[in-house]
Amino acid sequence: MTIQQIKQRFGIIGNSEGLNRAIDIASQVAPTDLSVLITGESGSGKEAMPQIIHQLSARKHNQYIAVNCGAIPEGTIDSELFGHEKGSFTGAHDSRKGYFEVADGGTIFLDEVAELPTQTQARLLRVLESGEFLKVGSSKVLKTNVRIVAATNVNIPEAIRNNKFREDLYYRLNTVPIEVPPLRNRKGDIHLIFRKFASDFAEKYKMPSIHLTPDAVKLLEKYRWPGNVRQLKNVTEQISVIEQEKEITAHTLLKYLPENSEKSLPILYTGDQEGMSERDILYKVLFEMKKDVTDLKKIVFQVINSDSAVGKHEENEQVIERLYGEPKSPSKVNFDKLQITESIDNHEQKAYETANDIADDMEEYQEVESEESLSISETEKRLIKKALEKHHGKRKNASEDLGISERTLYRKIKEYEIEQ
Numbered sequence: 001m002t003i004q005q006i007k008q009r010f011g012i013i014g015n016s017e018g019l020n021r022a023i024d025i026a027s028q029v030a031p032t033d034l035s036v037l038i039t040g041e042s043g044s045g046k047e048a049m050p051q052i053i054h055q056l057s058a059r060k061h062n063q064y065i066a067v068n069c070g071a072i073p074e075g076t077i078d079s080e081l082f083g084h085e086k087g088s089f090t091g092a093h094d095s096r097k098g099y100f101e102v103a104d105g106g107t108i109f110l111d112e113v114a115e116l117p118t119q120t121q122a123r124l125l126r127v128l129e130s131g132e133f134l135k136v137g138s139s140k141v142l143k144t145n146v147r148i149v150a151a152t153n154v155n156i157p158e159a160i161r162n163n164k165f166r167e168d169l170y171y172r173l174n175t176v177p178i179e180v181p182p183l184r185n186r187k188g189d190i191h192l193i194f195r196k197f198a199s200d201f202a203e204k205y206k207m208p209s210i211h212l213t214p215d216a217v218k219l220l221e222k223y224r225w226p227g228n229v230r231q232l233k234n235v236t237e238q239i240s241v242i243e244q245e246k247e248i249t250a251h252t253l254l255k256y257l258p259e260n261s262e263k264s265l266p267i268l269y270t271g272d273q274e275g276m277s278e279r280d281i282l283y284k285v286l287f288e289m290k291k292d293v294t295d296l297k298k299i300v301f302q303v304i305n306s307d308s309a310v311g312k313h314e315e316n317e318q319v320i321e322r323l324y325g326e327p328k329s330p331s332k333v334n335f336d337k338l339q340i341t342e343s344i345d346n347h348e349q350k351a352y353e354t355a356n357d358i359a360d361d362m363e364e365y366q367e368v369e370s371e372e373s374l375s376i377s378e379t380e381k382r383l384i385k386k387a388l389e390k391h392h393g394k395r396k397n398a399s400e401d402l403g404i405s406e407r408t409l410y411r412k413i414k415e416y417e418i419e420q
Contacts, residue, residue, distance in 0.1 A: 001027065001056065010048055010055075013196050014189030018181030022049060029176045030056035035128060037113075037173045038151040040180030043230030049178055050109040050149040059147060062106035065099050070112035070405035073395075077120050077407070079136050088137020100133055100144045107147045113173065114154035114165055115407060121166045124148075128172045148173070183225040183232065190221050193229060197236035208246050210239055215250040223257055381416045384409065388418070 003023050006012070012023065029036060030053045038046045047066070054064045072080050079089075083098030099108055110116075116124065127133050128148060132141050150173045159165035183190060194212070202209035212220060225231055235256045239248060383402065391397035399409040412418075 003027070006052060006056075010052055012045070012048055013193050014186055015192075016181060016186040016189050018179070018185060019189070022178050022180050023052065025176065025178050026052045027056055029053065031058065033147050035147070035173050035175045036149045036178060037156075037170075037176070038149065038178045038180060039156075040151075040153060041182045041228055042153045043228035044153075044180045044182050045229050046151045046153075046180050047109070047111065049180065050107065050151070053149055054107040054109075054147075057107070057147070059106050063103040064107050064109070065103045066109040066111060067099055068111045068405075070115035070407055071399075073407050073410040074117050075410070077117065078123065081120065082123060082133045082135055084136035085138045088135075092137070095135075098133075098135065100127060100146055101142065103146050104144045105146075107149060110148060110150040112152060112154075112405075113150040114152040114156060114159055115405065118164075118166070121169050125166065125169045125172060128169070183228040184223075187221045190225070190232065191217050193232060194220060194236055197233050198240060201237050201240040205241060207240070210236075210243065210246045210248050212253070213247060213249045216248050216253045219250045219253055219257075377416075380412070381418065384412055384416065385418060388413075 001009075003020055006023055006027060007014075012019070026036075026049045036050075036053060038049050040046045050066070051064070054060060067081070069077065078084075079092075079096065079098065081098050081100055083096050083101055084092050086092055086095045110124075123133060127144065127146070131143050131145060133144065134141060154165075156165055156170050156174075160167045160170060183193075191212070198209045198211070227234070238256055239253070243252060245252070384398070387398040387401045388395070391401065395406055395409055395413075399406040402409065404412075
C-alpha cells in the first residue's frame with residue numbers, strides 16, 4: 001500500500017516530508033511485532049500512527065485498545081491495565097480483566113505514556129520483556145501476547161534525568177521511533193487541512209463553507225499553531241459557526257488567533273545556555289567583565305612601558321576589537337596615558353557596581369519569586385475547589401474545565417488536602 005493510499009484510508013491530509021516519513025516508517029514496521037514510540041507535540045496527530053500500525057499488521061482482526069495514561073487516576077491505573085481480583089482494594093466487589101488481558105493477540109496504544117507512575121512503569125517493563133503480568137491482589141502470573149505502541153509529547157531523555165521515567169523502559173519502548181512533525185513545520189499543509197475542516201463543519205451545521213482570502217492564507221501559514229491540528233480544527237469551527245460573511249479576511253482571522261504566549265524576556269548571556277541555571281549565567285557574565293578589565297590593564301601596562309602605539313600590536317588590536325565591536329587603527333587610538341588609566345578605573349568601577357546591582361536584583365527576585373509561588377499555590381487550590389463545587393465533585397468534568405488530566409487533578413487534591 002502506497003503512502004497516498006494510506007492517507008486516503010485513514011483520513012490524513014498533507015504532503016510534508018516529515019509527515020510522509022512518519023507514515024512510511026509506520027507502514028514498514030506494521031508487519032513486525034516491534035514496540036514503537038511515537039513522539040510529537042500535543043495535537044499534532046500522533047493517534048493516527050498506531051491505527052496505521054494495527055490495521056496493516058497481522059493483528060488487525062483482534063482487539064485494538066487506546067489508553068490515555070494521563071486521564072486515569074494514579075490509584076486505579078494498575079487495575080485498568082492489568083485487572084484486579086475481588087476484594088483486592090476498597091470497592092473491588094468483583095474480579096476484573098485489565099486491558100492487557102482483554103487485548104491478548106491485539107494492540108494496545110498507550111497515549112501519554114510518560115504520565116505513568118514509576119510502579120506501573122516497572123509492571124509495563126515486565127510485560128514488554130516476558131509478556132507476563134500480575135493482577136492487582138493476585139499472585140498468579142498471567143501471560144499476554146500484546147503489541148505495545150506508545151506515544152508522548154514529553155522529552156523522555158529529560159524525564160529520565162529527572163528520575164520521572166525509567167531508562168530501561170524507554171529503550172524497550174523506543175525500538176522503532178516515529179516523530180510526528182508539528183503543524184508549524186508543515187506550512188504547505190495548513191491551508192489544505194483548514195479547507196477540509198471547513199468543508200466538514202459546513203456539512204455538519206448545514207451552512208455554506210468558509211474560504212480564506214490570499215492575505216488570510218498567508219496569516220494562517222505564518223501563525224505558529226502551538227496547539228497544532230487540534231487548535232486549527234477548533235479555530236475553523238469557531239469561524240464557521242460565528243461569521244456570517246463566508247469570505248474570511250486576515251483581519252477577521254486575526255480575531256480568532258490567540259496572541260503568542262511565549263515569553264521574550266531579555267537575557268544577559270546569549271551563548272550556549274543549555275543546562276545552565278540563572279545563577280550560572282550571571283557568573284559567566286561577571287567573569288567575562290573581569291576578563292575585559294584585565295585585558296584593558298594589560299594594554300595600559302604596554303603603553304606605559306613602550307613608546308610604540310597601541311594599534312601596532314596585533315594582540316592589542318584583537319582585544320580592542322572585542323571590547324569596542326570594531327577594529328581600531330593606530331590613528332584612532334590617540335588618547336594619552338592619563339585618559340586611558342582613568343577609563344580603566346571607570347570601567348572597573350562600573351563592572352563592580354553592575355555586579356552589586358545584579359546581586360541585589362537576584363535577592364529581590366528570589367523574595368518576589370517566593371511570594372509568587374505561595375500566591376500561585378493558593379490560586380490553584382482555590383480554582384480546583386471552585387471547579388469541584390461547580391461540577392458537584394465530579395473529577396472528570398472538573399479536570400476538563402481546568403484543562404488538566406484527571407490523574408493530575410487527583411494528585412492536586414491530595415497535595416492540597418482538599419475535602420470533597
